[in-house]
Amino acid sequence: MKKAVIINLSPRKVGTSMMLANRCWEFLLSRDYRVEILHLYPNLKDLSPLFAAINEAESIIMVGPCYINTYPADTVYLLEELEKNQDILHGQCLYAVIQGGMPYVHTHESGLKMMELFARENGLCYNGGFVVGMGAMLNGQPLSKLINGKSTEKKFDRFLENVAKQEDSPATLYHEAQLKMPGLVYCIMAKIMNRKIEKERREKQGDSKKSPYDNHGLDLYHSKKDRTIDC
Amino acid sequence: MITILSDNTRQEAGEKLEQKLRERKIEMELIDITDLHVDPCYSCGGCTNKTYGQCIHRDDADTILPKLMRTDVLVMVTPVKWGSYSFKTKRIFDKCAVIGDRHYYSKNGELVKGKIGRVHTLVAVGVKEEWLDEEKRAFKNLVEENIRIMNIRGRVYLADDSNIGDCLETAAEGLSK
Structure with missing residues (x-):
């Protein structure tokens, strides 16, 4: 059985990031994964539960909000601490999901780039990400409530399918989902x-x-x- | 008024830039953020629902945010990690949302937000020993997106061991205009 860990990079335990994390969790369960969701913020003082889960997982899915065009500061902290603990990084697949208020991909895409560069420097296999716009408006409600809900759901599930198969997920998926x-x-x-x-x-x-x-x-x-x- | 926020972890560019601006007799203040304690933004909604426009958590951001209400140009001198601001710089930047203009505007057919405090120009000086081209592009893109979303003016400078002198000279020259 394949193992995956989903890290909630949002300080909130209910909200759009968690809604997306839950959707990802359900999807991977249905594909026979052993998968758990861990929260960053309650573990800031001691990251060892996150490290243990990351060490055991074949795939890591980082899900978080966009604060001023990229993930919150504490995501940088997590990545820096991971870099110091090289023994737990052994070529896992890394996927990233970022959601923010503005409907445009370009507003939030820097967050994904940070994950890609981190992965490359630390021998992880970055396989792509997904950008969800208008996340603040959703405030934890399901994706179907978005104006472009149907299309976003479809594309997000195709992204999750790629995660399940541990395959590359192209940026065109979230670009196509962007509200125009x-x-x-x-x-x-x-x-x-x-x-x-x-x-x-x-x-x-x-x-x-x-x-x-x-x-x-x-x-x-x-x-x-x-x-x-x-x- | 120019305010420089500098995370001096593994870099001295902030102090060097201050020196160059002082030589040009430009009014500015350098704030060393390296040892400041700024908590995360917990996205708790307190700045809307409890104390409108003010963070309910007390930390060193309380000394910085009032200054940004009176500064025209914000200069962030930051070590760059994976094309992003340093952790310490980003903690402060995240908190700046509390003094950000909440209104939406329309520019070039897209929604944008407004200024933080009264800052009308953002200058970012990213510092690394050595840059990969891709990381240069990533940091530049990030700062440009910041400038775009705040609907202000700004510049980004990429300093490394080989160009730091010239880079800061150009930045100081730009700031003196």
Whole structure:
């Protein structure tokens, strides 16, 4: 029986990254894999459970969110720590999934490139990845809820089929799944989303538009570990 | 105002760039982030639901974010790993989302976001002993995507052992304009 490990690189245990991780988990189970999902953030202080699972697996699937055009900082930390533990890296297949708010592939693709370069330097076999746009809007709901849900589901499952077969998964799959709309539609979308953002701001912040970080001597309301701000 | 955030792990480019800017009498501040403690963004939603616009976790980002509210040009001097910012640099960059403009704009037929704080120019200086061409392209692409999504101006410089002097000279020259 083949073994795979799915690493959830998101700080959230419910959300779009986990939805994708779960879909991947179910798919690999149905292909007779022994597969488990492990979370990065609860293991940040001691990565040994992740290392043990990675050592045993033939395939590693990294699934995470896109923060400012690539995976969060702690993904870099994980990769750096893996690099220091070369004995657990022995040519496993590596696949990467990244999901972010913007509907475009180019916004999130740098994350996949980082995984590819990491794999190459450390003797892993990078077999491709998948980019899911509008992940923030999904907020953990199934892929079918996306405007381009049907097409994304189909392409994502084809990606998972490649993962199961330990074969290369081409970038064309997620490029084909990308939502394609005329510029005017995005213009309207921006207006609608901004109205929602302004409404939320008024409800939460009141009339003041000033950022709390604009205040000299920011009011830190957590009393126990307060630090004095020198600004 | 120019703010330089420098992760000085295995590199001295931040200090050298500061020196060059000082020689040109340019107003700036160098912040050494190497030993700062900045926690991850936990994506907890506290900056929306509890304290709007402010992270609910207290760490050294509290000293940096107010400065970015007053800086026009952000320079990030960072060691590069696999075409990405260093872990320490990225921890801070991730937290910058809390002072990012939440609105959407439309540019060249695509959605974009806005500035972080009042930063209108992002300059990234990536440092490595030696670059692979592919890693150069990856880091350049990443920074260009950052500039694109924030809808601001910016430049990326790729420094290594062989070109660091010239590279920082060009960066300082660019910043003095």
